[in-house]
Amino acid sequence: MIDALHLDSGQWLTLLNALPQDQRRTVLVTGVSEACERASLLHVGFGDVLSEAIELNELDARASRLSQFAQCLPRRRRIGRLTLDLLAREAFGDGEPLNLNPREFALIWRLADSLNDTVSKETLIYDVWRMGFVPETNSVAVHMSRLRRKLAFVGLAGVIETSANGGYRLLTPSVDVPAIDRPLHASAETLSH
Structure with a gap:
């Protein structure tokens, strides 16, 4: 989990962009106040992105869902x-x-x-x-x-x-391409993107 609330936007954007695409789907980002920023982070592959206003039981449920998702085999x-x-x-x-x-x-x-x-x-x-x-x-x-x-x-x-x-x-080739890592239970719409 990454808490963006305690970092300035430049710091957390740098941190998030450094994560490989295949790892982003398992990351829960909290403390993102702007809806357009949350939507952008979801579009680039993060598992879930939340504002700072979240109850602990909801955070736990979302983290549990991401944990289950992380254990799915990639397509x-x-x-x-x-x-x-x-x-x-x-x-x-x-x-x-x-x-x-x-x-x-x-x-x-x-x-x-x-x-x-x-x-x-x-x-x-x-x-x-x-x-x-x-x-x-x-x-x-x-x-x-x-x-x-x-x-x-x-x-x-x-x-x-x-x-x-x-x-x-x-062996990983010298010029690597980001992994395509989609779960087997993803929807057809998700797989077409």
């Missing part, structure tokens, strides 16, 4: 030129579909959960294959190879890196 993730669409279970490179099979999509989605961090083969087997043990198989490597080939086909070669210990990581 889309955008990582540079790569877009992942959870509802379609597809990835796109510059709008071009990769035509992923379900495991390939699950692998890249899981890697996106830990962007720039190595995810072990064991973790991928547990999270993607839902197995509690690591079988003697090269299934992860085979699926990863197919995924990399499809990424290379749309000009995204090298975004998945293999670590020395056999894990994998999805």
Whole structure:
């Protein structure tokens, strides 16, 4: 929560503008007296914006709603030129579909959960294959190879890196685009914007 009442407008606008787009939807801003300023902050993606005149029980209810909203899976993730669409279970490179099979999509989605961090083969087997043990198989490597080939086909070669210990990581491109992070339960009107 950010209380704009105790900051001058230049300070809180700078603070709010510094927040990445994908984090704004979980922020509750209070103390914004002007309706046009509240509307502007809502339009740029903040979860809720309130005036200084608010009762504690209403503030609690609004904060609880934002907390629940924050736990929703995003509909889309955008990582540079790569877009992942959870509802379609597809990835796109510059709008071009990769035509992923379900495991390939699950692998890249899981890697996106830990962007720039190595995810072990064991973790991928547990999270993607839902197995509690690591079988003697090269299934992860085979699926990863197919995924990399499809990424290379749309000009995204090298975004998945293999670590020395056999894990994998999805790298953020050097020129990143703000994440598109819309909840699954958002209305059709929200998704069209």
